[in-house]
Amino acid sequence: MSDSPIAVEQHGPELLHHFVDAEQQRDAATLGMWLFLATEIMFFGGMFCAYLIYRFWYYSEFAAGSRSLDITLGTVNTAVLICSSLTVALGVRAAQMGKRKLLVVLLLLTILFGLVFLGIKGVEWYNKYEEHHIPGPTFNVDDLVKAYPNIHIDPQHEQIFFSLYFAMTGLHALHMIIGVGIFAFLTFYAWKGRYTPKYYTPVEMGGLYWHFVDIVWIYLFPLLYLIDRHR
Amino acid sequence: MSEHIMSSKFYYTIWITLLCLTGITAAVSFVDLGPFNAVVALVIATVKALLVVLFFMHVKYTSEKLTKIVIASAIFWLFLLLALSMADYATRHWS
Numbered sequence: 001m002s003d004s005p006i007a008v009e010q011h012g013p014e015l016l017h018h019f020v021d022a023e024q025q026r027d028a029a030t031l032g033m034w035l036f037l038a039t040e041i042m043f044f045g046g047m048f049c050a051y052l053i054y055r056f057w058y059y060s061e062f063a064a065g066s067r068s069l070d071i072t073l074g075t076v077n078t079a080v081l082i083c084s085s086l087t088v089a090l091g092v093r094a095a096q097m098g099k100r101k102l103l104v105v106l107l108l109l110t111i112l113f114g115l116v117f118l119g120i121k122g123v124e125w126y127n128k129y130e131e132h133h134i135p136g137p138t139f140n141v142d143d144l145v146k147a148y149p150n151i152h153i154d155p156q157h158e159q160i161f162f163s164l165y166f167a168m169t170g171l172h173a174l175h176m177i178i179g180v181g182i183f184a185f186l187t188f189y190a191w192k193g194r195y196t197p198k199y200y201t202p203v204e205m206g207g208l209y210w211h212f213v214d215i216v217w218i219y220l221f222p223l224l225y226l227i228d229r230h231r
Numbered sequence: 232m233s234e235h236i237m238s239s240k241f242y243y244t245i246w247i248t249l250l251c252l253t254g255i256t257a258a259v260s261f262v263d264l265g266p267f268n269a270v271v272a273l274v275i276a277t278v279k280a281l282l283v284v285l286f287f288m289h290v291k292y293t294s295e296k297l298t299k300i301v302i303a304s305a306i307f308w309l310f311l312l313l314a315l316s317m318a319d320y321a322t323r324h325w326s
Contacts, residue, residue: 027295034298038305045309052313053320075257079250086246089287096236204289211288215280222272226260230268 065161084113095200
């Protein structure tokens with residue numbers, strides 16, 4: 001500590017004046033990001049709660065609906081998202097080490113994985129459209145009634161399963177689209193060389209968001225595709 | 232303190248583990264375990280989520296305790312939401 005009443009520290013333009021040092025600034029950003037993610041947990045929590053209650057009420061319809069989903073595409077999509085989380089983690093590491101080109105490549109790979117996920121999701125949704133499993137006036141589950149004679153299927157209750165399926169995967173896909181936008185922004189500034197080992201907070205915060213969206217899918221996958229295949 | 236650069240080998244290990252768990256959970260869903268299908272699937276999902284949170288999101292190496300409190304309380308609120316809702320809906324046919 002110096003004896004002068006106002007200690008003026010030399011620092012780069014990335015450190016805002018109301019923070020003591022870069023570490024405090026980064027900790028504050030991390031805390032703020034996690035507070036935002038806490039609200040996201042509550043946001044998706046409402047959907048998971050609705051799923052839980054309706055699954056409890058309409059157990060057999062949920063089992064039939066779950067079986068009608070494509071488990072192969074679901075598993076592949078889970079793997080795609082896990083790969084994107086790896087490229088994000090490696091990207092943050094590249095930023096920490098100041099490897100600009102590697103960071104840009106890893107951010108672009110993340111965007112690519114995100115788009116592949118959305119593409120596969122689109123294929124699944126299109127299949128549901130062709131099967132008339134989208135809730136609404138054209139909704140029809142005669143094929144499921146025929147395919148699973150041992151399961152009691154009330155079309156109204158089946159519609160609730162598919163409403164939840166589209167609401168949950170749809171909101172998740174919306175988060176993915178926003179994530180792709182954030183990563184396009186990050187890629188642009190990474191390419192311009194804005195992020196250095198001293199200042200890479202935006203990459204880290206974007207990464208936290210991406211990993212969170214990945215975790216939501218890690219739970220959606222078993223709940224929608226896996227757990228009711230034997231009832 | 233939060234500056235903690237992990238080796239890329241470490242990230243690859245976590246990645247392989249996550250992919251293996253995905254394969255296992257998909258394979259197990261084809262085996263009839265009765266009510267335990269749901270239990271196994273959710274336990275594996277939670278292990279995967281923990282791996283992502285602790286290592287990819289660097290929470291294990293965060294110095295800031297406040298961040299950990301925020302995460303723990305968020306999970307606790309979610310638990311309250313799910314547990315108290317089900318305490319209502321699951322017990323309505325009693326009495």
